Amino acid sequence: MKKILAILLAMAMLASLGITAFADEEPIHLTLWTFQELHTQLYKEMLDRWNANPDNPKLDIDMQVYPYEDMHNKLTIALQTGEGAPDIVDIEINMFANYLKGDIQLADMNDIVEPMEDHLIMSRFNNYAKDGKFYGIDHHIGACIVFYNTEILEEAGINYKDIKTWDDYHEAGKVVLEKTAKPMCTWESKDCWSIYPLVNQHGGDWLTPDNEVRMDEQVVIDTLAFMKSMLDDGTAVACPGGNHHAEEYYGWMGAGGAASVSMPFWYLNRFTDYMPDLAGKMKVAPMPLWSDGGHKSAQMGGTGTAVVKTSKNVDVAKEWLAYATLSFEGCVATWQILGFDPIMTDVYGSEEMKAPNPFFDYYGDDIFDVLQGVLDDIPDTCLTDMFPTAADIVRNQMAYDLVITGLSPEEIAHNCAEELRDAM
Amino acid sequence: MDESAKTGRPLAKRNLLLNPKVVPYVFIAPFLIFFLVIYLYPFISTILMSFQRIDGPNSVEWIGTANYQKMFNRNFKQALATTFRYAFWDVVVLTIVPLIFAVILNSSNVKFPSFFKSLYFVPALTSTIVVGIVFRLAFGTLPTAPANRLLALFGQPAKDWLMFPDSGNFVLILLTLWRWMGVNIIYYISGLQAIPTDLYEAAKIDGANSVQQFLHISLPGIKPVLIYVITITVLGGFAMFTESVALWAQNNPGGVGRTIVGYMYLMGFYKNNMGMASAVGLVLLGLVLAVNLIQLIAMGFFRKED
Known part of the structure; x- marks a missing residue:
């Protein structure tokens, strides 16, 4: 009797297993790591849309958010040991070169990137490429723009649209300082978002593709000299908290601390999230130009989303990623959800991008006119395997010496270049 | 009557764990294993790694004292x-x-x-x-x-x-x-x-x-x-x-x-x-x-x- 019962039970179990297996197609499980919680909002939206299409294989993506350093450490170790890596991972631009050393553990994306080449801003892909292979997909251009506090500028009688060159900017700063006792802008003392965009826009960079150091070129010295001249007369001040992502800066700037700040496009959401009191007062404008050449803007920051080679589902992971980030609707969603400047040229000027959203409410609806005016002249940045070292020197030495110790521009450029050469 | 006859097991095998020469090692084994795996192995491996250039799991290169010189x-x-x-x-x-x-x-x-x-x-x-x-x-x-x-x-x-x-x-x-x-x-x-x-x-x-x-x-x-x-x-x-x-x-x-x-x-x-x-x-x-x-x-x- 017991035996029969056991057999019946076993059969029932098997049957139930069979039924569930047939009733619903088992989704493919993927893991995704990111250090930026904001990105998961886009991923979740694009996953839902992907699964809503019956032609697509069902996906179930486990999105894990870690702090910036933790995630990159975990990834380094996982790739180093060949175990425990996720299928898809967000890698920050400064760290990306670390994962392109030796035997590359990331899958190349040429099969999804190349067909779209004519529609994409390809310089964003070169940041994550090696030997003609693309290993990461970015979400934004990161074009640098200037955010003006029109309330302060009006008090000083200045129209921000009249500021065309950096010299105009400096002159306007002097008026602002005189009339309102407020600085025109802040320079970061422990980060790279003040120095690097200006140097890069001016035509400079830290390295050549062959790892030759460019840090002590005249263009770097000239840019540092300009920044120092603003510090010297008080039109620029050291950024409270050391960088434009410090809580102290948000509080100070949000209370009308400075008349402007130059940051990449993705800084749009920092104002809307952390400085809500400035809604309606802030306007965006192109970076002022250098009178002795250079470019209209610079592309800064970024995240290369990559697929790990050891994943069991490389192909489907790539397919989904292409849909989420390289498709027209993915790029529109990138703007609507994240407030980024998408990497696809087709979306600019399209009706979908003009739909109302919190960013238009905050800055007015001419954001894209500003952006489109500069897109045709943005230089490439040169991210070699020495870039993480160069970025570290800029953050910790160049910015510090410029803003805090006040060394001469020649000394700063020379010291930093030597340090970078020593590290080769 | 001796133990082995009662249980039917060979005496030598049973007594190995009771042998006063073996028992101490059994007692310190957990620590010893822990020490060897968690401390000694990484320590030696760190010494070896300090003479290497490591670019990933499959590209390790011996470079002598270059790391120390740099x-x-x-x-x-x-x-x-x-x-x-x-x-x-x-x-x-x-x-x-x-x-x-x-x-x-x-x-x-x-x-x-x-x-x-x-x-x-x-x-x-x-x-x-x-x-x-x-x-x-x-x-x-x-x-x-x-x-x-x-x-x-x-x-x-x-x-x-x-x-x-x-x-x-x-x-x-x-x-x-x-x-x-x-x-x-x-x-x-x-x-x-x-x-x-x-x-x-x-x-x-x-x-x-x-x-x-x-x-x-x-x-x-x-x-x-x-x-x-x-x-x-x-x-x-x-x-x-x-x-x-x-x-x-x-x-x-x-x-x-x-x-x-x-x-x-x-x-x-x-x-x-x-x-x-x-x-x-x-x-x-x-x-x-x-x-x-x-x-x-x-x-x-x-x-x-x-």
């Missing part, structure tokens, strides 16, 4: 200076201040001593990261930061505390002191309480004042505890990492906050250069060993007790 650059020297400056003040402050508090708490004049003991101990239970954020904001850049308000009360101008080596180190020491003072107080009090009270009574009769009592009875009495506290403070000082990360994150404005451990971390994880990081780690090991040895010899730890 190591002594400006950043490393800066980190070394930061570490020594911190370790020095850490030892000075964290040995003396808790000792003063311990003596006061141990004297009969203090009411509710256990209340104060627990009060001083509480910070040790908090998270360094949380404390770091609080300190970072308290010693912020703006004139409205609490520390700058305090300065303003004395008519001093606002200071950018975390941007300069000396004031940065001061904040770091203050954080460490606030956090670890309670632990050292507990060590000292346990040492003080082991000193027989009749020694003090005898000294009192002989007319010794409380300073003399402290210098001639308390201090020699807690010498073993003192050596212990200094040793772990030296170790802790050189290994400090979390506190500086909590205050400066990955930033290191002008070399203020990066210690050797921070430099090792930068090399290994931020720059993905495990070979160099291993070499830095070994140099740190050598330094800490040397400093500890000097300190132990100076304090007479290896001298035979009379």
